[in-house]
Structures are given as C-alpha cells and as structure tokens.
Amino acid sequence: MLLRHTTKEVKEREGLTINPAKTCQPIGAMYAALGVHGCLPHSHGSQGCCSYHRSTLTRHYKEPVMAATSSFTEGASVFGGQANLLQAITTIFSVYDPDIIAVHSTCLSETIGDDLQQICKKALDDGKIPEGKKVIYAPTPSFVGSHVTGYANMVKGIAEQFAESTGEKKNQINIIAGWMEPSDMREIKRLAKELNVNIVLFPDTSDVLDAPQTGTHEFYPKGGTTIEALKSTGDSFSSLALGCISAEPAAIALEKKCGVPFLTEDMPIGLSATDRFIMSLSKAAGVNVPDEITAERGRLVDVMTDMEQYFYEKKVALFGDPDQLIPLTEFLLDLNMKPVHIVSGTPGMRFEKRMKDILKRSPGSNFKNGMGADMFLLHQWIKNEPVDLLIGNTYGKYIARDEDIPFVRFGFPILDRIGH
Amino acid sequence: MESRNKYPDPSTIKEELLKKYPPKVAKKRAKAIVINDPEEIPQVQANTRTIPGIITQRGCSYAGCKGVVLGPTRDIVNLVHGPIGCSFYAWLTRRNQTRPDSPEGENYMTYCFSTDMQEEHVVFGGEKKLKQAIQEAYDLFHPKAIGIFSTCPVGLIGDDVHAVSKEMREKLGDCNIFGFSCEGYKGVSQSAGHHIANNQVFKHVVGLDDTDNGGKFKINMLGEYNIGGDAFEIERLLDKCGITLVASFSGNSTINQFENSHTADLNVIMCHRSINYMAEMMETKYGIPWMKVNFIGAESSAKSLRRIARYFEDDELMARVEEVIAEEMPAVDAIISDIYPRTKGKLAMLFVGGSRAHHYQELFAELGMETLSAGYEFGHRDDYEGRKVIPNIKIDADTKNIEELKVTADPDKFKPRRTEEELAKLKAEGLDIREYEGMMPDMKSGSLVIDDISHYESEKLIELYKPDIFCAGIKEKYVVQKMGVPLKQLHSYDYGGPYAGFTGAMNFYKDIDRMVNSRVWKLIQAPWEDVQSELEATYVTQ
Numbered sequence: 001m002l003l004r005h006t007t008k009e010v011k012e013r014e015g016l017t018i019n020p021a022k023t024c025q026p027i028g029a030m031y032a033a034l035g036v037h038g039c040l041p042h043s044h045g046s047q048g049c050c051s052y053h054r055s056t057l058t059r060h061y062k063e064p065v066m067a068a069t070s071s072f073t074e075g076a077s078v079f080g081g082q083a084n085l086l087q088a089i090t091t092i093f094s095v096y097d098p099d100i101i102a103v104h105s106t107c108l109s110e111t112i113g114d115d116l117q118q119i120c121k122k123a124l125d126d127g128k129i130p131e132g133k134k135v136i137y138a139p140t141p142s143f144v145g146s147h148v149t150g151y152a153n154m155v156k157g158i159a160e161q162f163a164e165s166t167g168e169k170k171n172q173i174n175i176i177a178g179w180m181e182p183s184d185m186r187e188i189k190r191l192a193k194e195l196n197v198n199i200v201l202f203p204d205t206s207d208v209l210d211a212p213q214t215g216t217h218e219f220y221p222k223g224g225t226t227i228e229a230l231k232s233t234g235d236s237f238s239s240l241a242l243g244c245i246s247a248e249p250a251a252i253a254l255e256k257k258c259g260v261p262f263l264t265e266d267m268p269i270g271l272s273a274t275d276r277f278i279m280s281l282s283k284a285a286g287v288n289v290p291d292e293i294t295a296e297r298g299r300l301v302d303v304m305t306d307m308e309q310y311f312y313e314k315k316v317a318l319f320g321d322p323d324q325l326i327p328l329t330e331f332l333l334d335l336n337m338k339p340v341h342i343v344s345g346t347p348g349m350r351f352e353k354r355m356k357d358i359l360k361r362s363p364g365s366n367f368k369n370g371m372g373a374d375m376f377l378l379h380q381w382i383k384n385e386p387v388d389l390l391i392g393n394t395y396g397k398y399i400a401r402d403e404d405i406p407f408v409r410f411g412f413p414i415l416d417r418i419g420h
Numbered sequence: 421m422e423s424r425n426k427y428p429d430p431s432t433i434k435e436e437l438l439k440k441y442p443p444k445v446a447k448k449r450a451k452a453i454v455i456n457d458p459e460e461i462p463q464v465q466a467n468t469r470t471i472p473g474i475i476t477q478r479g480c481s482y483a484g485c486k487g488v489v490l491g492p493t494r495d496i497v498n499l500v501h502g503p504i505g506c507s508f509y510a511w512l513t514r515r516n517q518t519r520p521d522s523p524e525g526e527n528y529m530t531y532c533f534s535t536d537m538q539e540e541h542v543v544f545g546g547e548k549k550l551k552q553a554i555q556e557a558y559d560l561f562h563p564k565a566i567g568i569f570s571t572c573p574v575g576l577i578g579d580d581v582h583a584v585s586k587e588m589r590e591k592l593g594d595c596n597i598f599g600f601s602c603e604g605y606k607g608v609s610q611s612a613g614h615h616i617a618n619n620q621v622f623k624h625v626v627g628l629d630d631t632d633n634g635g636k637f638k639i640n641m642l643g644e645y646n647i648g649g650d651a652f653e654i655e656r657l658l659d660k661c662g663i664t665l666v667a668s669f670s671g672n673s674t675i676n677q678f679e680n681s682h683t684a685d686l687n688v689i690m691c692h693r694s695i696n697y698m699a700e701m702m703e704t705k706y707g708i709p710w711m712k713v714n715f716i717g718a719e720s721s722a723k724s725l726r727r728i729a730r731y732f733e734d735d736e737l738m739a740r741v742e743e744v745i746a747e748e749m750p751a752v753d754a755i756i757s758d759i760y761p762r763t764k765g766k767l768a769m770l771f772v773g774g775s776r777a778h779h780y781q782e783l784f785a786e787l788g789m790e791t792l793s794a795g796y797e798f799g800h801r802d803d804y805e806g807r808k809v810i811p812n813i814k815i816d817a818d819t820k821n822i823e824e825l826k827v828t829a830d831p832d833k834f835k836p837r838r839t840e841e842e843l844a845k846l847k848a849e850g851l852d853i854r855e856y857e858g859m860m861p862d863m864k865s866g867s868l869v870i871d872d873i874s875h876y877e878s879e880k881l882i883e884l885y886k887p888d889i890f891c892a893g894i895k896e897k898y899v900v901q902k903m904g905v906p907l908k909q910l911h912s913y914d915y916g917g918p919y920a921g922f923t924g925a926m927n928f929y930k931d932i933d934r935m936v937n938s939r940v941w942k943l944i945q946a947p948w949e950d951v952q953s954e955l956e957a958t959y960v961t962q
Contacts, residue, residue, distance in 0.1 A: 015552025017536035024505030048480025052509035088473030108572035142503035
C-alpha cells in the first residue's frame with residue numbers, strides 16, 4: 001500500500017494539510033506570462049521558488065520553461081529586494097532580450113513588503129527599460145489562495161498593463177482564457193474560426209508549451225498573444241471570460257480601464273458548458289452557429305447515447321481546480337454519473353456556491369474546498385464510500401493504485417504521461 | 421588528446437561566453453569559468469551569490485535540507501512550515517527509493533505534510549498552527565520523529581521552530597521532534613540547506629542509540645540518497661563482501677539508523693558536498709575516520725570496495741572483495757565491449773548539483789567518451805580543487821550566517837577507531853583518509869570548468885562544441901533536446917537507474933548508447949525543407 005498510513009476514520013484537522021489539492025500562486029503567474037509572446041516571466045523572491053515552478057511546468061509539458069529570478073539572499077530579505085530586481089532587469093534585457101518581463105512575487109517578497117509597482121516604475125525612471133520594451137507585474141503572495149489565484153492575478157496584470165483604448169472600436173471579441181492547457185486554447189481558436197469570429201485570446205500558451213522539435217531552441221517560441229493584440233483588447237466589442245475564478249478578474253479590470261463590457265462563462269468542458277460558450281460567442285459576434293459545430297455536438301451526444309449504460313449511476317471522486325471542476329462536475333451529471341467526493345485546495349465562496357448549486361442534482365455528495373480540502377481527506381472519503389472512477393492530477397495515482405480505482409488524469413499537473 | 425584539436429581554443433570559448441554580459445556581470449562570471457590545468461589547479465569562484473536575472477539552475481536552502489538530506493528517510497514525518505508550494509514541489513519529485521521491512525512498515529515518503537500558512541499566520545505568527553499540526557500528525561500517525569522545515573516567511577515573521585519543537589517533544593514524550601532553520605534565502609543555494617540538515621541531525625539524532633548490532637566490518641554510507649535504487653545496489657555489494665552497513669545518510673534510511681550510526685568504524689562518503697560536515701563532526705565527537713569513495717563506474721566501484729577492505733586491513737575481507745569483483749566484472753565487460761565501439765570518442769558535458777558532475781566522468785571514460793566541460797550548481801572550491809584549499813576559502817557575507825557547530829570529543833563515547841600512527845601508515849600506503857581531491861585533477865588540461873552555469877552559457881557551449889550528450893536536470897532537458905542534442909538527467913536519471921555499482925554501470929552504458937545513437941536526432945528536419953532535394957511539381961497543371 002503506497003498510502004498505508006491513511007486511516008478510514010475522518011478527524012477534523014486545523015493545523016495540518018496532507019497531500020494538498022493545490023499549489024502556490026507564482027506557478028500560475030509564470031504559466032500565464034508564458035502565454036504572452038516575447039515575454040520572460042520573472043520571480044521576485046529567492047531562487048528556489050523559480051526552480052521549483054519551472055521544474056513542475058517542465059515536467060507537465062515536457063517542454064522548456066524559461067523564467068528568471070531575483071535570487072534573494074538573506075541581506076535582501078531583510079533590507080528589501082529592490083536592488084536585486086533592478087539588477088535582474090538590466091541583466092535580463094542585455095542577455096535574453098525579451099520584449100516584456102512579467103514580474104510576480106513570492107511569499108518572501110510579499111512578507112517583507114516589496115512594492116512591485118514602485119520598483120518597476122523606478123526601473124523605468126532610471127532608464128533600465130530599453131525603448132519599446134515593457135516590464136509588467138502582478139503581486140502573487142503564496143499564502144493567499146492557490147496557483148489558480150496566481151494565474152488570475154497575472155492575467156489581470158496583463159489586461160491592466162497592456163490594454164489601450166483608442167476610442168475606435170475594433171471588430172473583435174476578447175476571449176480571456178482561464179487556466180487551461182495549450183491544446184484547449186488551440187481548440188478555442190479553432191471553434192472561433194469555425195464560427196467566423198475575430199477573437200483576441202489571452203493568455204495563449206499554444207505554440208509555446210507544445211512547440212515542435214526543429215533542432216533549434218526558440219527562447220521565445222512562435223506562440224503567445226502579441227503585444228499588439230494585447231493593446232487592442234481595449235478596443236474590442238466585448239470580453240468573454242472563461243472561468244469565474246481564473247479569468248473574470250481580468251475581464252473586470254479591462255472593463256474598468258477601457259470600458260469593454262464582459263460576460264463570464266464556464267470553461268467549455270463537457271456538453272452544457274460548451275453549448276453555453278458557443279451560444280455566448282455567436283451571440284456576442286452576431287453570427288450563426290455553422291452546421292459543422294452542430295454536427296460535432298451531435299457526435300458527442302451520440303457517444304453519450306451509445307455509452308449510456310457504462311456511465312449510469314457510476315460513482316466518481318474528483319479533485320482539481322475550480323474552473324475545471326465546475327463544468328466537469330456538470331458534465332458528469334449530464335452523463336448520469338454521480339460525483340460523490342470532490343475536493344479542491346483552492347478557497348473561495350463563489351466557487352463553493354457554484355459547486356453546491358450544481359451538486360443539488362446529486363444529493364449526498366461530499367464537496368469541500370479551501371483549508372482542509374486535501375487529498376488525504378478525499379482518500380478517507382473514498383475508503384468510507386468507494387467509487388468507480390477517480391479523476392485528477394498525477395498525485396491521484398497513489399489512491400487509484402491502493403484502492404484499485406480506474407483513473408483519469410485530468411488537470412494540473414500531469415507528470416507521468418507524455419503527449420497528454 | 422588528439423580529438424581536442426578539433427575544437428576552438430578554450431580561451432576563445434570563454435570570451436564568447438562572457439561577451440553578451442554587462443561589464444559587472446562579465447567580471448564576476450569570468451572568475452567562475454576557468455580553463456583547467458590538472459597540474460596546477462586554477463582557482464574557481466564558487467559558492468557565491470547568484471547574479472539576479474541570469475537564469476540559474478540553482479534551488480534554495482530548503483531544497484537542500486528537506487528535499488535532499490531528510491527527504492529520503494522513510495519513518496520521519498517531514499512537516500514543512502510555510503505556504504503550500506515548498507511542500508508540494510518536494511512531493512515525490514526526487515527519486516529517493518526506500519524499502520521498509522514489511523508492507524505495513526512505516527513509510528511517509530508518499531505523503532506531503534504542510535502547515536499551509538495563510539495570510540493571518542504571516543501577520544499574527546504561525547507557531548500556534550505549527551503546534552496544532554504537530555499534534556495532529558502525532559495523533560494520526562504516531563511517528564518516531566517529526567522534522568520541522570522552515571520556509572522563507574518563517575524566519576522573517578520570527579516563528580521559532582526550535583522552541584516549538586522542544587515544547588512539543590516534551591509534551592508528546594515518545595516522539596523526537598526537531599526543527600531546521602532552512603529558509604530559502606539562507607546561503608546562496610541548496611548547499612546551505614545541506615549544512616543546516618547535517619547540524620540538526622547530528623545534534624538531535626546521532627548517538628542516541630548505543631546498541632551494538634554486531635558485524636565485523638561496520639561502516640556508514642554518507643551522502644548516498646538512493647536515487648533510482650543506487651543505494652540498493654551498493655548495499656547488495658557490501659552485503660556480498662561481508663561489510664555491515666550500520667547507517668546510510670540517507671538513502672533507504674530510518675531514524676534508528678541515524679541514532680545508531682556512531683557505532684560504525686568507518687564513514688565512507690559518496691557525495692562530499694552534502695555530507696562532509698557530518699563526517700567531520702562524527703570523527704571529532706566519536707573518533708570515526710572517514711574516506712571518500714565513488715560507486716559510480718565499474719572501475720570506481722571495484723576501487724572503492726578495495727579501499728574499504730584496505731582500511732580494515734583484513735586478509736579475508738580483501739580476498740572476498742576480490743572474489744566479488746571477479747564475479748561482477750565479466751557481465752560488465754561483455755556489455756562494454758559491445759557498446760564501446762559506438763560511444764568511443766564522443767563528447768560529454770556535465771552540469772549537475774554538487775558531486776555527480778565529477779563522479780559520472782568515470783562512467784563516460786569507461787565508454788571511451790571525453791568530458792569537455794563540467795561544473796556544479798552549488799559545489800564549493802574544495803569540490804573543484806580539493807580539500808587542501810579549505811584553509812584559504814573565505815566565507816563571504818552570504819554564507820557566514822550558516823551555523824558552524826562547535827563539536828568536541830564525547831567524554832563517554834569517543835573511541836578512536838585507529839590511532840593517528842595507523843592512519844598515517846595507511847595514508848603513506850596510498851589510502852587517502854580524510855581526503856577529497858576534487859573534480860579538477862581528474863579533468864583534462866584545457867577543459868572548461870564552469871560554476872553555477874547560466875542558461876545563456878549552456879546554450880553557447882552547446883552551440884560552440886556541439887557535444888554528443890549534455891548532462892543536467894529537468895529544467896535543461898527539453899531546451900537542450902530542442903537543439904538536437906540528447907540530455908541525460910543526472911538528478912532523476914530520466915526515471916531509470918540504478919547507475920551505481922556494477923549493475924548501475926551496465927544500465928548507464930545501455931542508456932547512453934541508446935541516447936547518443938538514437939535515430940530520432942537524424943529525423944528532425946522535414947525532407948521538404950532539405951535544400952538539397954528540390955520538389956518536383958509533378959501535378960501542377962498550366
């Protein structure tokens with residue numbers, strides 16, 4: 001037994017988290033920044049964080065993940081990290097020549113109270129930022145929320161610090177991607193093309209974290225939303241935020257800054273959420289849904305019909321991040337399955353409320369998020385009420401093996417498969 | 421040596437590596453990039469702070485302490501005091517394997533424990549939550565020991581993990597609880613964390629259990645973390661030779677092994693960087709001499725076994741060791757004679773942690789491969805130049821706050837295993853007790869030694885030398901492979917292993933042969949992009 005010390009009896013814990021269903025903010029900010037073309041993420045903290053975040057993203061994508069760090073020492077930790085960040089900005093622009101540096105913080109720089117906005121302004125005032133280059137920032141304290149919060153903060157930072165309104169509307173719609181895979185972003189772009197809608201998708205990690213083997217390492221891969229496109233988001237007709245936790249804050253910021261109205265939808269996972277996405281996008285752009293998309297939908301419903309007997313009343317345990325769990329749980333219910341145990345380490349009342357609403361269709365289900373909602377608890381729940389299927393990231397495999405449950409790898413991170 | 425001539429002059433390469441840096445950065449990096457001369461070892465700048473923004477491979481003190489040294493011990497609950505990330509990222513990411521006595525035996529390595537500090541704890545302090553977490557871990561698991569690891573914010577807000585540990589140890593009675601002030605900003609790399617880990621394990625654990633468990637030739641294996649089963653292979657060899665392994669620091673280890681480790685008669689060191697502190701402290705306090713060994717490479721493994729036998733000066737043991745080597749070598753020879761023609765003359769580069777960049781050069785030499793350039797992330801000058809430079813190493817401002825324990829001979833337990841005369845005699849016979857010569861004497865003249873290599877320097881090196889294989893870690897793996905050069909991970913072994921001992925050597929030969937001779941490297945270019953072959957537009961109509 002891999003998790004041999006996990007007991008069946010559930011005891012309330014207040015101090016101890018065991019096998020978390022989340023990680024910390026900066027990795028989400030790093031991922032988001034990689035979705036901007038020509039951008040180098042920068043971690044303002046001690047270098048361990050940056051190495052860990054790069055390693056985890058690398059293990060998930062099997063791709064290079066570039067980022068720099070302020071490399072705090074004890075001196076900087078006591079007296080502030082301004083000098084480190086200024087020095088880093090100079091080194092980065094002369095050696096790695098990005099168009100943009102996207103700075104995020106860590107628990108270290110947040111605890112000592114470094115003000116990223118002030119330091120970045122100082123870099124500009126001191127002439128450390130070359131002509132035509134840009135340094136953006138997002139505070140990402142690791143002791144608040146989770147990696148999803150960090151993603152949301154950086155996407156918000158991107159929206160706030162790039163968008164410009166020229167007063168002239170552009171025939172385009174912003175799609176603000178919640179934390180999803182490069183392949184999902186590619187699919188969003190494909191659907192928009194099928195619908196014949198002009199979109200600006202940001203961030204966009206397709207062609208960054210799924211780059212081809214060419215014999216050359218492209219330090220700044222071909223993908224990523226361009227500066228020009230990001231600037232133009234202020235002139236778009238409207239924004240569609242995919243994910244109320246990870247994408248909506250950016251939509252709100254964009255509305256505040258440039259008056260771009262927005263609509264928030266769930267990430268298009270499963271039948272119902274995808275229906276809503278297609279409807280919203282077609283409505284926003286005033287286009288009809290082409291037959292090909294209706295046919296695709298029909299093929300999915302066909303599979304659901306054909307496989308109905310295998311799904312019906314099957315109990316599922318799942319764990320992961322809010323904006324995926326919400327539509328995924330809904331999809332499981334559409335499949336007549338029973339999501340009986342769900343945990344997410346990410347806190348948030350709004351997430352909790354959405355899940356509880358959806359789970360009204362599944363009386364008796366266990367759901368917990370935030371403090372105490374870890375995979376140790378999930379495993380204990382499973383021991384008390386066994387399930388037929390487990391869905392979640394790589395760390396679910398230990399539960400799956402011990403309890404002999406079929407396992408679907410889903411979400412972040414997936415470290416032990418290639419080509420996912 | 422003749423193959424060297426194909427390559428640009430190393431001083432030209434060095435110039436190239438520095439060219440793009442701003443002047444201050446170039447000046448500092450120039451001291452960390454040296455052209456080797458094994459006859460007159462040049463001085464390397466090492467263990468100094470990382471240049472902000474340069475893109476380093478380095479991690480932090482927490483990683484060195486919790487991730488490296490304590491991580492592999494299966495029956496200690498390693499509780500990380502801090503926000504969730506540090507604990508999450510060290511969760512089963514280093515491949516320290518372990519083998520409990522029974523399927524029910526204690527093993528917490530698959531678990532990740534954290535106090536999951538929130539904003540309120542940063543503001544009002546996290547000691548209360550830490551105590552609660554210790555109590556809950558105790559109630560749930562009743563472990564023999566709990567280690568508390570501090571992360572960045574802990575030191576800044578002033579949580580006293582040592583006082584909390586002491587209080588909870590007294591309260592709970594039958595659980596050894598000890599803390600580590602291994603905040604990520606301490607020192608300049610993982611290295612500070614090694615030192616902190618050594619100190620606390622020495623202070624709170626070593627020497628607690630005097631039981632003599634028998635065995636004629638008793639040793640501890642220091643600085644061997646059982647990545648991919650390396651320690652299992654070494655244990656197999658020791659066992660076969662009749663050498664008793666009292667404790668391993670810390671691959672496949674238990675806390676009781678640490679407690680009992682002072683009953684051994686010799687400490688042998690694999691990874692000098694991470695554990696030399698422990699060896700020195702154990703010698704001062706208990707009188708156990710230490711010796712460097714290397715079980716990476718078949719020849720090195722044979723040599724290391726012989727050296728252990730020579731220390732004990734026992735004819736029977738020496739004969740047994742020779743028998744074991746004779747039994748093991750034929751399989752190794754058979755494989756190497758098959759592979760050697762396909763690997764001979766190829767070029768390797770190694771940039772790994774604090775010891776493997778040296779050890780693995782042996783394996784490449786056995787494959788007939790040349791190491792053109794190598795370096796550590798966080799080695800100190802003694803790992804490069806040998807321990808003889810230790811008296812000349814200046815401890816700079818970034819490192820001087822790492823505690824040096826004042827150790828004296830234990831009034832009851834100090835027992836010199838050998839007299840100074842005996843040790844001098846062994847030394848005169850060529851057994852280098854208390855010695856490590858470092859990496860550079862084993863590297864060729866004109867090879868480039870680079871400390872804390874940056875991303876930029878790695879890419880340039882590959883561009884200029886076009887090596888056949890590059891050895892580093894996960895962060896470099898896909899960068900280098902995108903350049904069309906295979907990268908062997910020498911931290912995780914690319915999920916393979918073991919690479920230690922005779923079995924390990926054979927595994928390594930096969931893996932390297934597979935990688936450097938893989939067809940995939942020839943398939944990168946699409947045929948239609950080959951300028952040599954112009955497409956004929958057969959189907960195009962007018």
